Amino acid sequence: MVNRKTQRGFSLLELLIAMALTGVVMAAAVTVYQNSVRVSNVVTSHAELQSEMRAAINQIGRDLNQAGTGIPLGGLPLPSAASGGKDPVLGCDPTTCYFTLKNPNGVLTQITPANSAGITTSEPTDAIVITFVDPVAPPKDLTSSATGLDWGGYPTSDIADDGSSLIMPAGTTPVLNDPVKGLAVGDLLLMQNDRGPAIAEITGFDAPSGKISFAANDLLLVNQPSATPLKGTLATLRKDPLPTNGDPHYMPTSVARIYMITYFVWQDPGDGHFMLMRQVNGRTARPVAEYIEDLKITYDVLDDSTTPPKLVPNLPDATIGGKSRPDLIRKVNLRITARSPYKNAEGLYDRMSIATSIGPRNLSFHDKYATIN
Numbered sequence: 001m002v003n004r005k006t007q008r009g010f011s012l013l014e015l016l017i018a019m020a021l022t023g024v025v026m027a028a029a030v031t032v033y034q035n036s037v038r039v040s041n042v043v044t045s046h047a048e049l050q051s052e053m054r055a056a057i058n059q060i061g062r063d064l065n066q067a068g069t070g071i072p073l074g075g076l077p078l079p080s081a082a083s084g085g086k087d088p089v090l091g092c093d094p095t096t097c098y099f100t101l102k103n104p105n106g107v108l109t110q111i112t113p114a115n116s117a118g119i120t121t122s123e124p125t126d127a128i129v130i131t132f133v134d135p136v137a138p139p140k141d142l143t144s145s146a147t148g149l150d151w152g153g154y155p156t157s158d159i160a161d162d163g164s165s166l167i168m169p170a171g172t173t174p175v176l177n178d179p180v181k182g183l184a185v186g187d188l189l190l191m192q193n194d195r196g197p198a199i200a201e202i203t204g205f206d207a208p209s210g211k212i213s214f215a216a217n218d219l220l221l222v223n224q225p226s227a228t229p230l231k232g233t234l235a236t237l238r239k240d241p242l243p244t245n246g247d248p249h250y251m252p253t254s255v256a257r258i259y260m261i262t263y264f265v266w267q268d269p270g271d272g273h274f275m276l277m278r279q280v281n282g283r284t285a286r287p288v289a290e291y292i293e294d295l296k297i298t299y300d301v302l303d304d305s306t307t308p309p310k311l312v313p314n315l316p317d318a319t320i321g322g323k324s325r326p327d328l329i330r331k332v333n334l335r336i337t338a339r340s341p342y343k344n345a346e347g348l349y350d351r352m353s354i355a356t357s358i359g360p361r362n363l364s365f366h367d368k369y370a371t372i373n
Helices: 012-064
Strands: 110-114 128-135 165-167 187-194 196-201 204-206 212-213 255-266 274-280 286-290 290-303 311-316 330-343 349-358
Touching: 012 128, 012 255, 012 290, 012 330, 012 349, 110 290, 110 330, 128 187, 128 204, 255 290, 311 330
Parallel strands: none
Antiparallel strands: 110 128, 128 255, 165 212, 187 196, 187 255, 204 212, 255 274, 274 286, 274 290, 290 311, 290 330, 330 349
8 A cells, every 4th residue: 555645835825925025025125235326326426526626625725825926916017908919818728718718907916816707507617817936946955846947047138129039048957848847838937137027928949049939829818029018028128228239138037937827617528527627827728626516716805995904705806995906815715516427316416515715825915005215
């Protein structure tokens, strides 16, 4: 006789219950995973935005701390339409003019505000121009990181009458095409002699001969060479009247490089993302930080029309009493906003802002008293 045992499987109801429970557990696991991914993406996005904003703040801060170094308190003269020339422009490099900002004041100051001069993103963005002499390390200072062009010992009198060129003396060191400290087309040079200062933009140079050219129609329109000297141009430094005995037409003139650094927000025409740009003189502008959507700048300005002078905070264009006074800026207030490159799960961009204030050390002096002759 065969002994057969009864074998039973799961009933349909039991199978359905097991499948339901498994589905609930899997749904919960998927939800936890999705939330973890979402949180991870948010944290990563915020960390990236913070990194970009801090890079931007740090770079602007380094330049602001140099603002005004070697620049006269009253600024440097520039040609202008009011003096018979053209108003210089800002923010133009060999490929693009990033905005239509001009300098009609006939003066290049240590800081040039550019309220709402940039592109419009979530709002009109600001720009700023910071000017200082190329930092040079003190003699025998082995700890300084400055690598500036030091031509203090090589004055020249070999300058074209119309200010279109000059020739550096033989033996000038470093040479014009030095790989570290040498010149670049678009650089600005500051020339000074007993007749005053003038700046010019390099449009070309020849290292063997030492010749540096300042042709007309330079990118920033600061050269404007002319047989009749225009205010703010190199030709204004020549002797007046001109000597007729064969002597040089210029007194010994010192030559130094200056940095005119412009910061502004720009949108990549390719993929449309925003970035903070840094342009040195007339050289090609370079991105400093990605995903920077907004740059807002205000200024704390010293009002010297009162006794004692008082500090007026948060002025967008450094205007006191209806007149722009960038020479009286004492503090620069920055707010930078970054936007995530992609929308979040809610279909919105993540945004973060960071703010700081910087008091450039070279802008702290104020001469309240007029010079007595």
